[in-house]
Amino acid sequence: QVQLVESGGGLxxxxxxxxxxxxxxxxxxxxxxxxxxxxxxxxxxxxVAIITSGxxxxxxxxxxxxxxxxxxNAKNTVYLQMxxxxxxxxxxxxxxxxxxxxxxxxxxxxxxxxx
Numbered sequence: 001q002v003q004l005v006e007s008g009g010g011l012x013x014x015x016x017x018x019x020x021x022x023x024x025x026x027x028x029x030x031x032x033x034x035x036x037x038x039x040x041x042x043x044x045x046x047x048v049a050i051i052t053s054g055x056x057x058x059x060x061x062x063x064x065x066x067x068x069x070x071x072x073n074a075k076n077t078v079y080l081q082m083x084x085x086x087x088x089x090x091x092x093x094x095x096x097x098x099x100x101x102x103x104x105x106x107x108x109x110x111x112x113x114x115x
Contacts, residue, residue, distance in 0.1 A: 002026035002104045004095045009109030012085055016113075020080040022095030022106055031097040034071055034078035038091035038111075045094065049080060062088070085113045 008020040020036065035050030049059045049069035057069055066085075071078040078095065090113050095106035 002028050002097070002099075002102075004097055004104055004106035006093070006095045006106045006109040009093060009111050011112045011114065014086060014113055014115050016085050017081070017083045018085065018111060020082070020093055020095075020109060020111075022078045022097075024076040024078075024097055024104070028099045028102075029076055030073065031076070031099050034095070034097045035069065036078070036080045037094045037096055038089075039094065039108075040091040043091075048093065050096070051078065082111070085111075087113050087115045089113050 003025050004022050006020060006022045008018060010018060012018050033050050033052045036048040037045050038048050039045040047060055048063055049067055051057045051069045051071050066083050068081040089111060092108040092110050094108045097104045
């Protein structure tokens, strides 16, 4: 059993910053990839950023240059530093982890940006 526990969401003014954290616990240590997806009201869940165990990263075009993903393999934790936040970044952010064919999701954390 694997649990992904997110923290760091909240309300911020446009142009502000937030840092999301996601700690994985349970029977698996060392995920092939970890990352973040987001789902805005009425929209599908989309990739925000992902990072492999080797440190390779991939970002959605809409967040490139503003968001930075990182991970601490020793702590089985992934982070998302979000700068220059915009109202269009409003969504529930979900942590994601993959180990081979197995995929795991966190419960989600709300990010709200006021204009």
